[in-house]
Structures are given as C-alpha cells and as structure tokens.
Amino acid sequence: MKENKRLLIVAGIMLLLVVLGVVGYFTWINIAFVDTLHAQVWAREADIRSIAPGRVSSLLVSEGDSVAPGDVLLYLSVTDPATQDPVLLPIRSRLGGIVSALAVEADSVVAAGQVVAHVWDPDTVCIQAQVNEARVAQVQVGQSVRVRIKQRAVKRTHWGWVSQVGARTEASVGSGLGGGGAIEVPVRIDLPAEAIGLTPGMSADVRISVTPRIW
Helix, strand or coil: CHHHHHHHHHHHHHHHHHHHHHHHHHHHHHHHEEEEEEEEEECCEEEEECCCCEEEEEECCCCCCEECCCCEEEEEEEECCCCCCEEEEEEECCCCEEEEEECCCCCCEECCCCEEEEEECHHHCEEEEEEECCCHHHCCCCCEEEEEECCHHHCCEEEEEEEEECCCEEECCCCCCCCCCEEEEEEEEECCCCCCCCCCCCEEEEEEECCCCCC
16 A cells, blocks of 8 residues: 555656656747747749730740849830831840749730749848747847748758847737737848758748857
C-alpha cells in the first residue's frame, strides 16, 4: 500500500514537472520571439500593357527570361493613323527583372491598355509581415528573423533581419466575437542574396528574435 502511494506521489511529481516544463517553454518562446503567420514574399512588379490596339507581330521573350528596363518584349503591328499604313510598334518593359507571364501569343489581337506581360524584379525580394500591435513594441530594426516558406514545392528556411517597422494598419485577420479585425503593423524583413527560389506571393511564417541570444 505504501509502495503504491509512493509511486503515485512520484508520478504526480513527474507530471507536475512536465506541465511546468511545457508552461515554461511556451512562456520563454513568447518572451524571446515574436511570431506571425501573416507574411508573404514581396517584390517590385509591373504589368506591361499595350499602348495601342494591334496584332502581335513577334515575341522577343519567353516566360522566365531576364529583361532590363526599356527592353523590347514584343512588336505590335498597328495602323499609322496618318498614313493608314501598317507599322511595327515596340512594347518595352518598364521594369528590369524576370518575365513571369506572357498574356499573348504571336498573331494575338490586343486592345489598347491590355496586359501583355508581367515582370518582377528579384533584386527587390523581401518578406512583408504583419505583426500584432500588442507585440510590435518588441520588434526593432536589425533583429534576426527566421523565415519559413510554406509552399509545398518550396519548403525552405531562410534567415534574414528586420529592416523596417511601419505604422499600424487595420487588417482583417479573422474576425473575433465583435466582428472586428486585428490591428497589425507591417514589418519588412530583408533576406541575403543567396535566398533564391522565392517569388512574389509565396506564403511564409516568421519568427523574430527579440532578445540578444544565439539561435
């Protein structure tokens, strides 16, 4: 009987230690880090539009090609309003980067203002995160950040740093009982040049180290 009681006491102590350990771990995580699941890859992007109605005479680029600002992406065959003769009109990229999408093919008929291509600049890639206002006071420029990309095809972990903390915004991140959105603050996270394979719009989760410690 005494042996059973001793075993129960030991089991109770062990259970208490486990509970205290779990509580302590999550308390430490909450103090040492600021986490957010509301983050995504951002880069400067541009829709390239036709400046006149016409027919695509030739495409000079393919999806995935690199271009510089001012490079010709395609030529449109258009009618010269003065002479009514057909002329070739170059459609140029206004942004340097990668052609991520072509919305037309050779001989396609396009309208003025129609999007014909999309370009994004990999040199401007960063992470745009939203941090709850209650925790943002702990976030400072220069703090170390772990970034996990959540796309199934690109599950990678990158290490970056906080480069900018913005002003608060009203973000509808799930509605509470009152139906209101959470108040969040935009935080920009820069990544090293070797952080490759990222494209705009990829989802990420972010962990910001808010205490001076080794990861």
